[in-house]
Amino acid sequence: MRTTRRQLLLGTAGTLAAATLPRAASAFLADGDARAEALLARTAETFLTLYPETATSLGIDKDKRAQLKHQLADRSPDGQRRIAAHLRQTLADLGKLDAAALSPVMRTNVEVVQASYGNALEGFAFAYGDVAVGSWRNTPYVVAQNVGAWIDVPRMLDTDHQVNTREDAEAYLDRLESYAEMLDGETERLKVAGANGVIAPDFLLDKNLTQLKRARGGNTAGWGVVTSLANRSAGMEGDFGNRAWMLANDKIAPALDRQIAELERHRKRATSDAGVWKFKDGEAYYAWALRAGTTTRMSPEEVHQMGLDQLRTIQAEMDTILKKEGYSQGSVGRRMEALAKDPRFTFPEGDPGRAEILKFLNARITDIRGRMPQAFNTLVKGNVEVRRLPPEEEPGAPGAYGGPGSIDGTIPGKFWINLRTTSLHTRFSLPDLAYHEAIPGHVWQGEYTFKLPLVRSLLQFNAYSEGWALYAEQLADELGVYADNPAEKLGYLQSLGFRACRLVVDTGLHAKRWTRKQAIDWFVGANGSSEEEVAGEVDRYCAWPGQACGYKVGHSEINRLRDRAKAALGQRYDFKAFNDALVLGGNVPMTVLGHVVDRHVAAQRA
Known part of the structure; x- marks a missing residue:
């Protein structure tokens, strides 16, 4: 039985049931949905005012939202308090809705917002x-080697902020000033964190300071934020390149300084302790971060053992x-180390090797795109480009x-590849990376959400995001x-x-309470990954507690639910219809994903 897109969009069972309801009951559901839809629409618009960059990345910073293109989020303590207030008010308003008056589709929409906002509000309680x-990027550190405005804003301005008119260029300048x-808002929060003893490990601070000084540079005219605007506004009246240089020199450079x-003051007090256990409330913080990363209630010990068990099977x-x-x-890990050094699978170092990697990835994306009709009934474009990460970020x-x-397709999805050294990658590992990051992974799945509210x-x-990518x-x-x-x-x-090692x-x-060295040594030996790759990975886990656990937990749950659907449907199980149900249902916590699959099973049985 071929289901329609409407049926697959979470609500098939509810749709079928509604058809048999008395008219008064159907009107009751419609009225409840209308109230919820209006509230969720207001929630989205408030969210965009708090995070204007999101409107730009989605390509909706135009028409009634045009002013958002001139703005950036407020990362000061006051800005954080406004976000927390929005979360509290929205949860209170959603709590007043009558769940019984909502259709299954709308109930899922409400549950998703409640789960996301509720989890975030718990995080704000740590202050x-x-x-x-x-x-996905929860972190105890306001700024780190992979956290902060110094990374987020230049990349967003260069890749997402469109400069097609003078108004676009003026908006860019406004954002440079807000940058x-x-x-400074982040620096203010760094001071508060330092006073409370929340200081990143010394090895993260050393890396971060090196990156920031490189980003700061000595020649502000050569900054990407300046040259990007200068190049794209060439021929426009307004001298935008020079004005950008003045803002970079007079305002951004001193703010970076x-x-x-402040980070150098942190460095004087830093230790090499890698984990958040060192904080006075570190155990509670990690428990929250693990819940946020996995959308489960699994304990650290359960997650740890799950990794060991799955690694053994793989x-x-x-x-x-x-x-x-x-x-x-030798061990599997040691044999994989040897395989990675086999000349058949390595790339030349330097720019020739980088060019080979980009060509290789684009070829694999083209191939897998042609296979998508074998896996999905409902297809999206898979609008993606492969880009090297900015060298200062790598x-x-x-x-x-x-x-x-973007929703309108004017900004393609991105597959960012770290090419600080070509030895990070091998010819046997890159295909899988393309499927994870691009198609049918993050870029592909993300485009289905554009059809939702x-x-x-x-x-x-x-x-869900990382479980889907696996x-x-x-x-x-x-x-x-x-x-x-x-x-x-x-x-x-x-x-x-x-991911099991993670x-x-x-x-x-x-x-x-593992040390950084202990973590790197175990990882290299267990999985055969290069020390170059693993060192950066371990530093990432130090800065983003719990995030790395979402991958394998999410993947395992998706497969558990697929097995359940196969058992329930028998001969009616359809590979493509199941995959459609997962992506058309949108990005949800693992608890809600079970409801999505249950409704898919009910639809296939009907």
Whole structure:
């Protein structure tokens, strides 16, 4: 039975039931939905005023929202208090809705906002760090090697802020001025954090200070934020490049200097303790961060053991393939280290190797795009471009990340690849990375949310986003991409093992008091990843507690629910219809995902 998109969009069971309801009951549901829809629409608009950059990344900073293009979020203590107030008020308003008066689709929309906002409000109770409202980057540190305006704003201005008119260029200048204010707002919060003893580990601060000084530079005319506007406004009246230089020189540079000075004061007091256990409320903070990252109530010990168990299962499959490839001696991790050094799978160092990597990735994305009709009934465009991370960001960044572009398609999704050294990547590991970050991973899945109410495009759950991306890797394997290349299948399995290792290392750092070196050594030995890659990964877990655990927890739950659907439907189970249900239902916490699958099963039985 082929279901319609409307049925798959969470509400099939409710839709079928509503058809048999008396007219008064149907009107009751319609009235309840109307009230909820109006509240969710207001919530979305308030969210955008608090996070104007999101309107730009989605391509909706125009018409009635045009003023948002001139603004940035307020990262000062006052700005944080306004966000928390919005969360409290919205949750209070949603709590007044009669759940019985909502259709299944609308009930899910409400539950998603309640889950996202409720979790974020718990995070704000700790009164330090950065809380991800509708996103994934929770961190106890206001600024770190992978956290802060110094990363977020220049990238957003260069890649998302469109400059097609003089008004666009004026908006860019307004944002440059706000960028300096944003930096100072963060610096103010850094002072509060320092007074409360919330200081990043010395190794993170060393990396961060190096990056900030590089970003600060000595020649502000060469800054990306200046040259980006100068190049794109060439030919326009207004001398925008020179005005951008003046703002960078007179306002942004001094603000960066003030932030650097505050971080140097932190550095004098920093220790090498890697985990959040060192804070007076560190255990409670990590428990919250783990809930936020996984949308479960799993304890650190349960997550740790899950990682060990899954790694053992994954490596048993790898062992069989490695022996067929002629690698039979030593642990799976050590054999994968040897495979990564095989000249067949390496890239040249320097720009020639970087160019090869970009060409390689684009070819794999083209191939997998052609296979998507085998996995989905409902297709999206998969609008994506592969881009190198800005060099000043690369030292503190992971190997890659990606996400969808704008709703109208004018801004393509991005697959950001870290090319600080080509030794980060191998020919057997890159295909899997493309499937995770681009298609059918983050970029592909994200485009389905554009068909949902706006508030659903604004809110993400780490376990779903990253669980889906691992499931996307699995889909590629199920579509036969590795049929003729067992080494690439090893790359896929090593990726799964990598995420299982994350469960062990993240909990090891923050709950078991592992040192940075202990975490790196265990990871390299267990999975065979390079020390270059693993060192950056471990630093990421130190800065983003709990986030890395969402991948394998989410992936495992998706597969558990797929097995449940197969068992319930038997011959009626349809691979493409199930995948449609997952993406059309949107980004949800794991608890709600079970309801999505239940309604899909009910629809397939009807």
